[in-house]
Amino acid sequence: MNCRESINQADRPLEEALLNDWHVVATSEEVVPGKLVPTMLFGRELVAWRDSAGQAYVWEDLCIHRGARLSKGFIQSDRVVCPYHGWNYDGSAQCVLMPASPNETPMKKAKAIPHHVKEAYGFIWACMGEPANDIPAFPEWDDPSYKKVVCGPYEFKSGYRALENFIDPTHFPFVHAGVNGIMDQPDPIGAYDVFEKNGGLATSEVQVTQPYGDPREVPVMAYYAYQCLRPLVAYFKKRVVITDPERASEGSPDDRFCTFFTAQQVDETRSIVRICCAMNFSPQPTDADVRRRQDLVYAQDSAIVNTQRPERIPVDLRMELHHRTDLLGQKYRMWLRNMGVSYGTV
Numbered sequence: 001m002n003c004r005e006s007i008n009q010a011d012r013p014l015e016e017a018l019l020n021d022w023h024v025v026a027t028s029e030e031v032v033p034g035k036l037v038p039t040m041l042f043g044r045e046l047v048a049w050r051d052s053a054g055q056a057y058v059w060e061d062l063c064i065h066r067g068a069r070l071s072k073g074f075i076q077s078d079r080v081v082c083p084y085h086g087w088n089y090d091g092s093a094q095c096v097l098m099p100a101s102p103n104e105t106p107m108k109k110a111k112a113i114p115h116h117v118k119e120a121y122g123f124i125w126a127c128m129g130e131p132a133n134d135i136p137a138f139p140e141w142d143d144p145s146y147k148k149v150v151c152g153p154y155e156f157k158s159g160y161r162a163l164e165n166f167i168d169p170t171h172f173p174f175v176h177a178g179v180n181g182i183m184d185q186p187d188p189i190g191a192y193d194v195f196e197k198n199g200g201l202a203t204s205e206v207q208v209t210q211p212y213g214d215p216r217e218v219p220v221m222a223y224y225a226y227q228c229l230r231p232l233v234a235y236f237k238k239r240v241v242i243t244d245p246e247r248a249s250e251g252s253p254d255d256r257f258c259t260f261f262t263a264q265q266v267d268e269t270r271s272i273v274r275i276c277c278a279m280n281f282s283p284q285p286t287d288a289d290v291r292r293r294q295d296l297v298y299a300q301d302s303a304i305v306n307t308q309r310p311e312r313i314p315v316d317l318r319m320e321l322h323h324r325t326d327l328l329g330q331k332y333r334m335w336l337r338n339m340g341v342s343y344g345t346v
């Protein structure tokens, strides 16, 4: 058993559905060259860094020599230098210098524990096992007619509860009164379909009234099509139709507001939500306008979602009450359960 396998077996092994999947561990912006960025995923301590050529790395935050934390060290000449005895690890994670014996070639086994890394949509993704799939698709990312803005980080207890909230339009009039819904006139939510799509879940459109439905600050009728892409990654494409007749000419039938949602499950009851919004209407809002609205909405969400008990989401459907309008959330929990996701769930 190599070091990586033994770490995967340590304490409580992470189930394969999560171990062999890609997870966001930082935004691209956070990981600047020359800096060691400690991060944590499913209770495992990791370190992210970037070399001078721009390549990002995610390793166990552990020196194989005596187990010191590499993130407490520093980067020199594109090598990670351990803070304890100064072993130098190059981009392949191989130890290339042991300062106590500078003329000796370090043994092959003297290697840090690297993870698979991808960088996409403004995020750094890591897979701690062997990737079973590619990272999920975000179709608007490569479409130049869409402006993209990365928002967050937002702190939640459960990434799964945060995701379930993200795909739940029935909370809008209450949690986001005056923004995503109207408290005195909550929309009745009509029947919608949930179907399987590319191994995940997708819905038909769900219609809601939004007084401040996107950064244009104009009342819209919004039509959400949701997708659960991975256990901790979701997406919606929202068709927006301006309802104020005086401002209707500002809109176009092609207007869309999309959000790609990711949650980094730090440990069983802590997570970090990061999102990327994509919009194609004009005039295009500024990054600051987009972030202002998202920061408001996610602060409203976390204020409620972080009060939910149990903090770990129940995947046994008998544990909470489900209504027809919660169909997607209900299917999401069943999907998690069928995948064998148990970390951070009850």
Ligand code: FES
Residues within 6 Å of the ligand: 063, 064, 065, 066, 067, 068, 082, 083, 084, 085, 086, 087
């Ligand atoms: S523990 Fe890292 S060099 Fe000794």
Ligand SMILES: [Fe+2]
Residues within 6 Å of the ligand: 165, 166, 171, 172, 175, 176, 297, 301
């Ligand atoms: Fe919300």
